Each structure stands twice: as structure tokens, then as C-alpha cells.
Amino acid sequence: MVEYIISKYNYWVYIFLMMLGLYGMIGKRNLVKKLIGMNIFQVAIILFYISIGSKVGASIPILTAEDLHGMADPVKYMNSLPHVLMLTAIVVGIATTGVALAIIIMIYNRYKTLAEDEILEIRKKTGA
Amino acid sequence: MRYGYEQCIVLIVVVPLITSFLAALLGWFKRWLCYPLVLAALGISFLCSLGILDLVMERGTIHYWQGGWEPPWGIEYVVDHLNAFMLVMLTFIALVVAIYSKKSVEQEIPEKLVPYYSIFLLMVTGLIGITVTGDLFNVFVFLEIASLTAYALIAVGEDGAPMAAFNYVIMGTVGACFYYLGIGYVYIVTGSLNMADLSQMLPGLYHNKAVLVGFALFTVGIAVKMGLFPLHVWLPDSYTYAPSASSAVIAPMFTKVMAYLMVRIFFTLFKPHFSIDLIPITQILTWVAAGGIIAGSILAIAQTDLKRMLAYSSIANIGYIVLGIGLANRMGLTGGLLHILNHAFMKGTLFLVAGGIMYKMGMRDITQFRGLHKKMPFTMGAFTIAALSMIGIPPTGGFFSKFYLVLGAIDAKQWAFIVVLLVSSLLNAVYFFRIIENAYLEPPVTAYATDGGTHEEIKRDELPLSMLIPTLIMATGVVLLGIFNERIIAFIIRFAVPASF
Amino acid sequence: METVYSIKPLLAVLVSLIAAPLILLTGERQKNLREFWTILAAVIKFSIVVSMVPLVLGGKVIEYTILPIAPGLLLQLRVEPFGMVFALLSSTLWIATSFYSIGYMRGLKEHAQTRYFFAFAMCLSSAIGIAFSANLLTLFIFYEILTISTWPLVIHKETKEAIVGGRKYLFYTLIAGTLILFSAAMIYHLTGTLNFTPGGFLAGHGTPAMLTLLLITLILGFGVKAGIMPMHEWLPTAMIAPTPVSALLHAVAVVKAGVFGCLRVILYVFGPKALTDLQLWLPLAYFVSFTILAAGLLALGQDHLKRRLAFSTVNCLSIMVLGAALLSKSSITGGILHMAFHGFMKITLFFCAGAIYVKTHKEYVSQLDGLGRQMPLTFGAFAIGAMGLAGVPPVNGFISKWFLCLGALEAKEIVFLVILLTSALLDVAFFFPIIYKAFFKKPLDDVKPHFDEAPMFMVVPLTLTAIISVVLGIAPDAGVHFFRIAKLAVNSILGLGAG
Secondary structure: OHHHHHHOHHHHHHHHHHHHHHHHHHHOOEHHHHHHHHHHHHHHHHHHHHHHHOOOOOEOOOOOHHHHHOOOOHHHEOOOHHHHHHHHHHHHHHHHHHHHHHHHHHHHHHHOOOEHHHHHHHHHHHOO | OHHHHHHHHHHHHHHHHHHHHHHHHHHHHOHHHHHHHHHHHHHHHHHHHHHHHHHHHHHOOEEEEHHHOOOOOOOEEEEOHHHHHHHHHHHHHHHHHHHHHHHHHHHHOHHHHHHHHHHHHHHHHHHHHHHHEOEHHHHHHHHHHHHHHHHHHHHOOOOOHHHHHHHHHHHHHHHHHHHHHHHHHHHHHHOOOEHHHHHHHHHHHOOOHHHHHHHHHHHHHHHHHHOOOOOOOHHHHHHHHOOHHHHHHHHHHHHHHHHHHHHHHHHHHOOHHHHHHHOOHHHHHHHHHHHHHHHHHHHHHOOOEHHHHHHHHHHHHHHHHHHHHHHOOHHHHHHHHHHHHHHHHHHHHHHHHHHHHHHHHOOOEHHHOOOHHHHOHHHHHHHHHHHHHHHOOOOOHHHHHHHHHHHHHHHOOOHHHHHHHHHHHHHHHHHHHHHHHHHHOOOOOHHHOOOOOOHHHOOOOOOOHHHHHHHHHHHHHHHHHHHOHHHHHHHHHHHHOOOOO | OEEEEOOHHHHHHHHHHHHHHHHHHHOHHHHHHHHHHHHHHHHHHHHHHHHOHHHHHOOEEEEEEEEEEEOOEEEEEEEOHHHHHHHHHHHHHHHHHHHHHHHHHHHHOOOOHHHHHHHHHHHHHHHHHHHHEOEHHHHHHHHHHHHHHHHHHHOOOOOHHHHHHHHHHHHHHHHHHHHHHHHHHHHHHHHOOOEOOOOOOOOOOOOHHHHHHHHHHHHHHHHHHOOOOOOOOHHHHHHHOOHHHHHHHHHHOHHHHHHHHHHHHHHHHHHHHHHHHOOOHHHHHHHHHHHHHHHHHHHHOOOEHHHHHHHHHHHHHHHHHHHHHHOOHHHHHHHHHHHHHHHHHHHHHHHHHHHHHHHHOOOEHHHOOOHHHHOHHHHHHHHHHHHHHHOOOOOHHHHHHHHHHHHHHHOOOHHHHHHHHHHHHHHHHHHHHHHHHHHHOOOOOOOOOOOOOOOHHHHHHHHHHHHHHHHHHHOOOHHHHHHHHHHHHHHHHHOOOOO
16 A cells, blocks of 8 residues: 555645645635645646656657667657646646736735635625 | 638637737727727638538538648647537627627726727637637647636626636636646546547546546536536626626637537547446436526526626526536437527627616616616517527527427436426526516616606617617527527537437 | 418418517507507408418318428418317407507507507417417417517506516416426427327327326416416406406407317317327316306406406306317317307407496496496497306307207216306306396496497497307308308317318
8 A cells, every 4th residue: 555655656746736726725715825726736737747748767759860770669758748738738827827916916906905804894895 | 612611710710819919919009990800800700610610511520630730649620510500609699799899898998998809809719719629638728718818808897806707717727727637637548639539549448547537527627617506606706797798708608618518528529328328427417407407596586686697597507508418318418509509699698788788777786677678678678588588488599498408308207307497497487577577667766767757758778789789689699599490400400419319 | 181381371470470560660659550550460360361261161271381490390380170260269359459459548548558569469479370380389389479478468557466467477377388398398209299180199109197197287288378277366366457458368369379278289189089098088077167167156256347257267268178178079169169259258248348447447346336328338248248158049159058068968977067057057147247237226326327438449349249249149150150160170170071
């Protein structure tokens, strides 16, 4: 069991990070903390993708001259496609963070606070 | 000639994409340029979608390799009957709402006109992209384009909007993350991202745990994005506080595209046999959907804010669509797909009317609607038609989708769902007739009458034509979809339903 | 039967459907033009319907397919004898009601007249659509349009009471609609068709339990409009509406559509064979008999004139359904004839009630003492209508009731003969005191001693319908051949050939 856990430690790390992020999004009452939780959540998934693409002792999939003559050995190469996909995901993540931060600024300008409870209270008072 | 037709598949995405940046750029110098640019782009997209539909009806499924890269390595756009009709619907509604939006945006958020239109177009691009692509990861990219822009479109609304948008960001991101985590799991096992390729590879792997996890993540992720009860919490606030034009474009389109994606994944990516027999996911979904239908309808009755009521009614209607998907037989799925179309039109109409009322009266409280039919007879006429369709009164479209859903439930021998469908249309009647009653009958409150509140004194004060005509077009669409539903089914939807049903 | 393809049935539906927006657009400013549309549409509709009579009498069926509405289902109109009876009834009475409405609405200076005439035209379109529907789905579509377009009429007064009445009306009819929708879907699932077939098409399909359930849901569904107890609640409440509306509700379109639906279900969906095989006709007959007697008794207790008439309608409607449920040749003839003839008598009575209200603003039976001297034409017509409903010759009600009684004997169920006769006695008991009061009691103080009738627009229609009632009583085949058409319908249902 222990071995099983240790041998797949990368997945456990990503699951731990994901849950951490989820907790941040649900459990925290401050909007910025929620946003940080969201970021951790996204990063966890990015780590997951990176770990599924990598192999111990392998290198980037660029064919060398000798490969061209003989058979290319798949063991020598990582699958870099998930890594490339993550470039897109990182961009998406940054964009999301950007939008979220912009919205947070709007909220702050409107309510002068970022605590969810207080905002709810203010809104209840103003009837909006 | 036909070669040119094929380019439509890529033009339908590229034209609005480029124009959205162009609009931002040119709008910097000449604000008035934005509106015609947006209309032109959406007009071209609409024409493209018609061209695609024509081509699909003639030739069946068509493929387009992005940059000439051969799938499964390159990104492939695939259009069959299912997404061809979705494309026509999306581009048409986007065009109509865009025409409508001018006055409304100018009134509600005049200072943000240029970025608004740019983002509006970008969102439409995203939605079209999700529909047109045949690549799982590409779906994610377009999904995020559409979502991010939707957050922005909502956030610029009135007082509660930023908070609603923020909640939507969190929920939406979780949904999207689940979705691309699902892609990861499927990728581990198959090493492919192309849907057609995957659907060939997956049947041998249906008992693989990673595939099962991937499938579960897809389902949950999409369910969050489409606002399926009980994952709908972001939806009511977002629809309520968004600017009128935003809710009129997000409400009919966004959740429908997600429903489309669900059909794609359940019945194209995975074979129906997997989604129905191997794991009981469709069965679970029907019950969730039934819960959503009833809960959404009851919550809608409790609302006094028109847009919030419409939002809850959207939750109920997403329930209808998912119920149709979950029934997983020919009639049921036909009903579900038809309801995607019908609901897009009726909800579009209703949100356009809500926007119109906001524009003229500056409020949405349905208890204040007294005497509105005198003030805005055509708008209220459109509202009535759409409301009747929501209730399911023939010959409007809503009746027919409900009819097929009932037939599907009978075919599946699911008596409980028949009861749910029938009861929900009565609940719909309760909340829509409440408004119709208010708008048509009760004497108007004195504020709107010049002479002691007598009937005759209300001046007609209709919407400007640029808002009224789109509203009426949509309302007419609701009726036409009903009358010609058989044509739509015979020529398009029949082929969109998996052959094994 | 030979089928003729013609666009006429569609035109008959479309005439008032086209008139409706014209009425709406013309509006209050050009009253006379607006009323002109109504009258014009009514006359054209009537002539179209009548022009189809010879073909129907010749044993032909006129068919027009509008478009396919669902896979395997057509939006189709088919004119055959039974539907013709209903179409003739509504199109004839629409003319009378149009004139009368103009008199009534202008007489009382009612508000929202445009909406009123608009909804009226919509109602008539759907009534004709119902009459000519070739299948259950087409019928359902028109039936629901009728439901919705009647609603503005029910709430016309816009008072609290009217709105509550309207809500009640919608509550009942929309539930009914969903029941019919369910049944239609179920029947489609069982048989793959919804086309009305004389003599029914359900026999041999589905389990007995399922068929019983379907009969219950369908009869409940259509029975709501037909006012079968316990679903009649909305009907007396809807009496709050203006009188021409009540006339329309009771005589021309709405409740008749309910009865028409019930008869369609009994005779054209289930058919005598299925109902006999399943032993369902007798329980059905008992079920409606309860309404016949209960409504008769309740009518006795009503002081409000229109409510009394409403309960009388409930009573008569169930008599029609009873006629069909007994499944014998004469009883079905009687049921179909009563559907037509009752329309003429009941509309006369409502016209009279309206005329009284416009002239004197009296609504209660107890206020009518001696009013017959002031309004002899109105009360004369009222007497004729009342006699007809009680089954007194020579008014047309006698003929239909005669056939119904014969039918009860043919079905060898004496109980129903007793019920029919009792209900006729009840009719006498609640109508004749009104006539007695009006003509023979000492006039109340506010009654004018001299002749002072309601406006001509009202008196002429009500006199005419009364005269028609008598003429049809003496010669039931006069004019548009109600009797022969009804016989044709019965023969086709029972499979007796064209004779």
C-alpha cells in the first residue's frame, strides 16, 4: 500500500493541491483568497498533465541522426504534447486570473471591502 | 464552387474572431464603427452557417483540417447535422441580439460600448468554436474564450453584477477544470485528442478506470457550465444582473452549447451503448433533470424580478433538454434537441422583452407591469407568444418539444417523467400567466397615467424599431419553429440522433 | 367514403384568423370598420361552411392537409358529417353572436372592445378547426388555442372576481390540456396513429387497464370544458364574463368543443366496439348521469339568472355525452342533434339574459317579476328556449330528447330513460317559474308598464335564434340539414353504410 502511494506520488501531490484549491474556493470568505484557491486548483491540473507526459530518463522528442537510420526508441522520449497543451492552459489560467482580478477591483470600488459576508450585508442593506 | 463552401467552416470562426479585435481597434478611433462591424461579421457568420447546413444536408458529415494538418495530429473541424443546426441557431440569435443591443447598450453602459462589442463578438466566436471543432482540447480553448468573455459581459451590469460574475468565474473555472482534467484522463489511455479518432479507440477501453474517471469529470464539468440543477447556483444572479443585451445572448446560447457538448460526448465521443448500458449515467441524469425541472419551476414562481424568474425558468428548461438526452431514445433525444432550438428562441425572446422593459421603464419588478400592454403592445405580444411557448401551448415550438419528450418518456416507460413534464408545464403556466395578467389587465398604477389612473390615458410608448424588430423576429421564430417542426426533424434532427436509437 | 381534396376547410378556419389581426389593427378609433371585419368574417365563414354541406350530404369527405406536424402525424383538416354539425352550429351562431355583441358592448359602453372582438374571432377559428380536425393532435392544437383565446373573454371585466374566475378557468383547462396531451402521446405510442376513424381505432390495442386509463384521462380532459362534474367548477364562476361571452362559452364554441371532444373520443377514438368489449360504456353513462341530475338540482337553487343557465348547460352537456355513451343508434343521433339544437336554445336564453341586463341591469331571477310586459319579445324568446330545453314540442329540443329516450330503450337500460325524464322535469322546475314570474306576477315598481325593449341589435338576434329553434323543431332538416348530417354521422360510426 505504502509502496503504491509512493510510486504514484506525483498524482497524490496533484490531488492534494487540487483539494487545497477547492477548499480555498469554498472555505475562504475573502475574494482574493478564493481566487488564489482557484489558481492552486488550476496549477494542480497543470502539474497532472506535466506528470502524465514525462518519463524518467527520457528526453525531448527530437530525432537525432542515429534515430533516423535505426528505429527510434520510444523509451527515450517523453510525450511533449501534454506539456504543450499546458502552455495553452497556463495562458487560459492567466486570462482567467486577470478577468477575476478586474472583477475584484470592480467589487472593491463598489463596496470598499473584499470579504464576502460584508458585501452580502451591504447589499442586503441597500436592497440590491 | 463547392470548394468555396467548405471554407465556410473555418470562416464562421475566423471572421468574428478577427472582427472582434478589429472592432476594438477601429472603435478606438471611431466609436460608431463598432456596431456595423459586429453586424457585418455576424451576418457573414450566419451566411456561412447556412452554407454549411446546405453542404451537410447534401453530403453528410464534412471535415476541415486546420492548416492542412491531418488528424488525429492536426486540429480538425467536423460538422454533421447536429452541429450544423446548432451553428445556424447560434449565429442567427447572435445576429438578432446584436441588432437589438445597440440602444440597450448605449443606455446601460455607454462608456463601455467599444470593448463591449469586441467582447460580445469574441464570446460568439467561442461558442461557435465549441460547436464546430472536432478536437477535445480545442473545445476547452473555445470554452474558455466563451466563458471569460461571458464573465466580462456579465460583470459590466448593474449593482450586483460584479459579485455575480465573480461567483460565476469560480464556478465556471471549476467546471472548465473538471472538463480538461477529464481530457487528461482520456489522453493517458488513448494518446489522442481527436473526437473521431477517440470514438474509434475508446470502445475497447470502456472498462478502463481512467476512462471512467474521465467520463465522470466531463459530465460534472459540463453540468456545472450548463447550470444543471443542483449545480446551477451561479446562474440566477448572473442572468439577473447582467446588462440586458448580455443576458439576451448568454441565456439562450451558452447553456445550449453546453447541452450540445453533452450530446457530443455522450453519443459521439463515447458510443451510446457506453453511456446508456455500461454505466447508468443517462438514468442518473434523467432524475437529476427531473429534479431540476420541478425545482426550477417552483423557484421561478417565487420570484418577482422578471429576469431572475426567467433565469430559474432556464434552469427548468435545461432540465428538459437533459431529460431528453437522458431518456436516450429516439423520441426523447429528438425532443431534447428540438428543445435546445425552441428554448433558445423563446428564452431569447423573453430576455429581449425583459431588456426592452428595462430600457423603457427602468425596472423589472413584475408587480409593476400593470397596463404595460397599452404602453408596449407589440413587445407584450412577443412576450405572450414566448410565454405560451414556455407553457407548451400549441402551435408554438415549446409544445412540440414537450410532446416529443412525453413520447420519449412513454417509449422509455418512465411514467414519473411524464408526470414531471406535465406538472412543470402547469407550473410554467402559473408564473407566466401571473405576468400576462399583470401586464394586460389590472388598471395601471397612477404613476403611468396622466389622469387619475383611468385606462385610456396611457400613451403608447413602444420600443425603438431597432429593438422591436429583433424581438418580433424572435417571437415569430417561436411560432414558425412550432409549425414547421416536422420539417426540421425530418431534414436535420433525424440525422443528428445516433443511428442505434 | 369518397374523399375530395379542397382548401375550403382551411379557408373556413383562416377567415376569422385573418380577421383577428385586422380587428386588432383597426382598433377603437374606427369602431365601425372593426365591427365590419367581424361581421364580414362571420358571413364568409358561414358561407364557406354551408357550401361544403352538399358534398357532405352526398356522402363525401373533404380533406385538406396543411402540413406534417410530427413524424407520421399530419396537421390535417377533414370535413365529415359529425364535424360538420359542430361547424354549422358555431358558424351560424357566430353571426347571431356578432350582431348581438355589438349591441351589448356598445349598449353598456364596455371597455377593451377591440380585445374582445379579437379574442372572439380567435375562438371561432379554433372552434371550426376543432370541428374539422382529422386527428387528435390537430384537434388538440386547436383546442388549446381555444383555451387560451377564451381566457381574455372570461377575464374581460378585469375585476377581482373576473380575474379569479379566469385563474380558475385556466387552472382547470390547462390541467385538462396536459391530460389530453398525455393521452394523445400514449395513443400514438400504442397505435402509431391519431387519425379519427368512424367507429374508433383503439380496439385491439394496448391492455384493458391502459385503455381504461386512457378513457379516464381523455374524458377528464375534454370533460373539463364539457362541464362534467366534478370538473364543472369553473363554468359558473366564468359567468362573471359579459353575456355574449357566456353565450359563446355555452352555446357556440367552448363547452361545445368539450362535448365535441368527448364524442370524438367515444365514437371516433375508442368506438363502440372497444367500449363494449371493455364494458366501459355503462360506467361512463352512470358517471355522466350523476352530472345530469346533480346539475339539474343545483340549478334549482340559483337565483342569479346566468348561473342558473350555467347549471342548465352543465346538465345538457352531460345529456349529450350520455347519448354517445349509450352507443345505440338513436341515442347517438340524439346526442349529436342535441349538441346542435341545444346551441340554438341556450344561446337564445343567454341573449335574453343579456338583453334584460342591458335594459334593466337586473341579474337575479327574483327581480324579474312582471318584466315580461315591458320586454315581451325577449321573454317570449326565453319561453321558447326554456320549453325546448324541457323537451316540449314543437321546439327542437323535443326531437333530440325524443331520440335520446329512444336510444335509452334501444340500449335496454331503463335507468337512463328515467334519468332523462327526470332531468326534463327538473328543466321545467327551474325554467318555468321564471316565465311565470315575468308574465303573470305583479310587476315590481321599477318595471315600465309599456313596451320598452332592449336595443335592436340584441332583440333581433335573440328573436331569430328562437324562431330557428322552433323551425328546427318542426322541420329538423330545414336549411342546413342538421338531421340528415347527423344520421350520416351515426351511420358511419356504426358502420351502417351510407343509407
